[in-house]
Amino acid sequence: MAAINGVGLSCPSKLTKSTKSQTPKWATNATIRMTASVDEKKKIYTLQKSEEAFTKAKELMPGGVNSPVRAFKSVGGQPIIIDSVKGSHMRDIDGNEYIDYVGSWGPAIIGHADDEVLAALAETMKKGTSFGAPCLLENTLAEMVISAVPSIEMVRFVNSGTEACMGVLRLARAFTGRSKIIKFEGCYHGHADAFLVKAGSGVATLGLPDSPGVPKAATIDTLTAPYNDISAIETLFEEHKGEVAAVILEPVVGNAGYIQPNLDFLAAIRKITIENDALLIFDEVMTGFRLAYGGAQEYFGITPDLTTLGKIIGGGLPVGAYGGRRAIMEMVAPAGPMYQAGTLSGNPLAMTAGIHTLKRLQKPGTYEYLDKITGELTQGILDAGKKTGHAMCGGYIRGMFGFFFAEGPVYNFSDAKKSDTEKFGRFYRGMLEEGVYFAPSQFEAGFTSLAHTQEDIQRTVDAAEKVLKQI
Numbered sequence: 001m002a003a004i005n006g007v008g009l010s011c012p013s014k015l016t017k018s019t020k021s022q023t024p025k026w027a028t029n030a031t032i033r034m035t036a037s038v039d040e041k042k043k044i045y046t047l048q049k050s051e052e053a054f055t056k057a058k059e060l061m062p063g064g065v066n067s068p069v070r071a072f073k074s075v076g077g078q079p080i081i082i083d084s085v086k087g088s089h090m091r092d093i094d095g096n097e098y099i100d101y102v103g104s105w106g107p108a109i110i111g112h113a114d115d116e117v118l119a120a121l122a123e124t125m126k127k128g129t130s131f132g133a134p135c136l137l138e139n140t141l142a143e144m145v146i147s148a149v150p151s152i153e154m155v156r157f158v159n160s161g162t163e164a165c166m167g168v169l170r171l172a173r174a175f176t177g178r179s180k181i182i183k184f185e186g187c188y189h190g191h192a193d194a195f196l197v198k199a200g201s202g203v204a205t206l207g208l209p210d211s212p213g214v215p216k217a218a219t220i221d222t223l224t225a226p227y228n229d230i231s232a233i234e235t236l237f238e239e240h241k242g243e244v245a246a247v248i249l250e251p252v253v254g255n256a257g258y259i260q261p262n263l264d265f266l267a268a269i270r271k272i273t274i275e276n277d278a279l280l281i282f283d284e285v286m287t288g289f290r291l292a293y294g295g296a297q298e299y300f301g302i303t304p305d306l307t308t309l310g311k312i313i314g315g316g317l318p319v320g321a322y323g324g325r326r327a328i329m330e331m332v333a334p335a336g337p338m339y340q341a342g343t344l345s346g347n348p349l350a351m352t353a354g355i356h357t358l359k360r361l362q363k364p365g366t367y368e369y370l371d372k373i374t375g376e377l378t379q380g381i382l383d384a385g386k387k388t389g390h391a392m393c394g395g396y397i398r399g400m401f402g403f404f405f406a407e408g409p410v411y412n413f414s415d416a417k418k419s420d421t422e423k424f425g426r427f428y429r430g431m432l433e434e435g436v437y438f439a440p441s442q443f444e445a446g447f448t449s450l451a452h453t454q455e456d457i458q459r460t461v462d463a464a465e466k467v468l469k470q471i
């Protein structure tokens with residue numbers, strides 16, 4: 001198994017807090033409006049246009065957004081409304097620029113609005129945007145995914161990570177003839193009913209219990225265990241002998257904040273699923289093509305039976321996928337009886353963006369570069385925390401990272417929840433004013449890209465130290 005590159009998984013002890021010379025507005029929890037200067041030129045940081053647009057958006061869409069975490073509820077303030085993105089940067093409608101560590105929640109691994117991807121999309125678009133019939137581009141992306149991901153011998157493209165997880169769950173149940181699944185607390189597998197039990201991401205961010213509208217019958221077969229706790233899994237298999245269809249997990253958690261698996265955890269789950277004739281599903285919607293070209297399964301050397309993908313394989317357009325051993329995948333309609341379909345699945349634009357994004361990732365040095373800059377970023381932020389007297393911990397692998405305002409170590413969602421989320425909110429708003437855009441929640445991982453420069457990283461670390469001194 002490959003060694004984990006995580007830094008500072010165990011956390012510095014609490015140091016004395018530095019004295020605040022001046023408390024900026026964003027450093028208090030009450031703050032909403034941000035008007036301090038954003039750079040050396042004393043440009044006024046204003047979000048006036050964003051504020052107006054968001055006020056209107058709230059009248060038009062629930063909470064003003066089309067996906068909950070975007071609403072900034074857990075960090076205070078209000079979302080910035082984005083006008084354009086390029087490389088590692090985003091620009092809002094007030095003209096403020098940010099170094100972006102969200103990357104559209106993962107897809108932008110080669111940088112936003114990459115010239116080659118845009119040119120390829122323009123070419124494909126000349127032939128139309130959707131065929132609703134097979135096209136050659138589907139074969140190309142399928143071949144690329146199959147040759148990259150160790151567990152995938154056949155693949156089905158869908159339109160989102162949620163759809164991929166819904167499909168894979170039905171497939172695991174169809175193949176095994178069993179109903180129960182085991183998932184982990186804080187892991188997020190999209191918003192399908194069966195997965196909205198102790199889920200991460202927005203469900204955790206907003207502190208929502210299992211969502212209203214999810215019938216009991218839909219979750220009755222969903223069993224949960226704490227992440228990194230193999231004895232809990234052993235107990236569940238013992239209690240539900242012959243009933244468990246599959247264990248599904250994020251091989252590195254990104255939806256409860258960033259949490260790494262213990263070295264023996266993935267191997268132990270692989271072993272116990274085999275012993276119980278249950279399938280092992282890696283949800284690599286986040287980690288696929290991010291930890292390595294072959295995903296977390298290549299990085300850790302553990303091969304699951306089924307895998308879900310999303311984000312990067314669509315290169316910024318809506319794509320998800322699930323795949324695995326041929327014998328299992330041949331259950332999927334029309335090869336087999338398990339039904340699953342999609343009007344826009346495999347559409348030429350989405351396939352094109354995916355193909356050209358993966359092509360770029362094949363170039364030598366990709367993952368070494370991601371590892372280097374993400375390591376410097378994470379270590380830099382943790383060092384700044386130590387210097388300024390904050391209890392922080394965190395880690396990274398390749399292009400994925402995270403940190404908590406907690407003593408640590410963080411092995412599971414309960415540990416993650418010990419983080420000082422109010423402090424994270426103050427840090428978050430401070431960083432925003434400094435021109436750095438992190439995910440607006442303590443319970444989301446961060447992402448770097450090939451477009452992030454050494455200068456971006458240095459500016460971010462400097463900004464972090466400045467902000468940490470003031471909160």
Ligand code: PMP
Pocket residue numbers: 105160161162163165188189190191201250254255283284285286310311320
């Ligand atoms: N699985 C994982 C691991 C995810 O991180 C996400 C989204 N963040 C999903 C599934 C759902 O994907 P989507 O938002 O594309 O539906």
